[in-house]
Amino acid sequence: MNLKNSALLIVDVQNDFLPEGSLAVRHGDEIIPVINALQEKFNFIVATQDFHPTDHGSFAVNHEGKSPGEMIVLADLPQILWPVHCVQGSEGAEFHEELNPIRWTAIFQKGKNPEVDSYSGFFDNARREDTGLGDFLQNEGIMNVFVTGLAQDYCVKFTALDSVSLGFKTYLISDATKAVNLAKDDGDKALEEMKKAGVILIESSAILD
Numbered sequence: 001m002n003l004k005n006s007a008l009l010i011v012d013v014q015n016d017f018l019p020e021g022s023l024a025v026r027h028g029d030e031i032i033p034v035i036n037a038l039q040e041k042f043n044f045i046v047a048t049q050d051f052h053p054t055d056h057g058s059f060a061v062n063h064e065g066k067s068p069g070e071m072i073v074l075a076d077l078p079q080i081l082w083p084v085h086c087v088q089g090s091e092g093a094e095f096h097e098e099l100n101p102i103r104w105t106a107i108f109q110k111g112k113n114p115e116v117d118s119y120s121g122f123f124d125n126a127r128r129e130d131t132g133l134g135d136f137l138q139n140e141g142i143m144n145v146f147v148t149g150l151a152q153d154y155c156v157k158f159t160a161l162d163s164v165s166l167g168f169k170t171y172l173i174s175d176a177t178k179a180v181n182l183a184k185d186d187g188d189k190a191l192e193e194m195k196k197a198g199v200i201l202i203e204s205s206a207i208l209d
């Protein structure tokens with residue numbers, strides 16, 4: 001595969017989303033060697049980092065009597081409540097130590113505004129604020145975006161959908177992502193949604209072999 005004008009996008013490969021983290025994605029650690037191998041093939045690599053203040057509105061503990069998994073309204077949108085995760089300055093917000101940060105051109109942080117959640121690396125969930133990632137990629141002449149990371153049914157999905165909507169040819173590397181699966185087929189549904197929107201599903205072997 002020709003990787004000219006291509007970026008590898010690594011979404012939220014942070015301790016809290018990995019086994020033993022507070023919002024653990026089962027088998028999430030299995031994608032790390034795949035991403036490390038993929039990194040050797042790309043000249044242009046960008047990571048995103050979920051980076052919440054302690055008073056973030058997506059945390060169940062910040063809503064009296066509520067538990068993770070319950071729904072509320074946040075920024076006029078339905079919002080699922082999460083355990084405390086990826087708090088700014090905490091170990092859980094750090095990238096996994098086995099993930100090699102070689103050639104990372106930039107890290108885009110998201111979820112810093114307590115009033116709104118931000119699954120996508122490009123915009124908050126209400127699409128009121130832009131992280132700058134889209135303009136950054138465009139200014140660098142990037143046309144193809146290869147998405148990897150966690151979680152397939154949340155931040156990876158919304159990042160890939162926004163990438164398509166901004167006009168990037170967008171690939172999801174299916175063995176370099178894993179789903180949280182709050183409901184057991186959420187990951188599969190997310191794949192269908194991405195495919196329908198124009199995301200191209202590939203396996204890492206298409207790039208590595």
Ligand code: VGL
Nearest residue numbers: 012050150151154155156
């Ligand atoms: C994510 C839930 C809450 C993710 C972030 O990175 O997929 N999921 N915050």
Ligand code: ZN
Nearest residue numbers: 050085086111
């Ligand atoms: Zn979050």
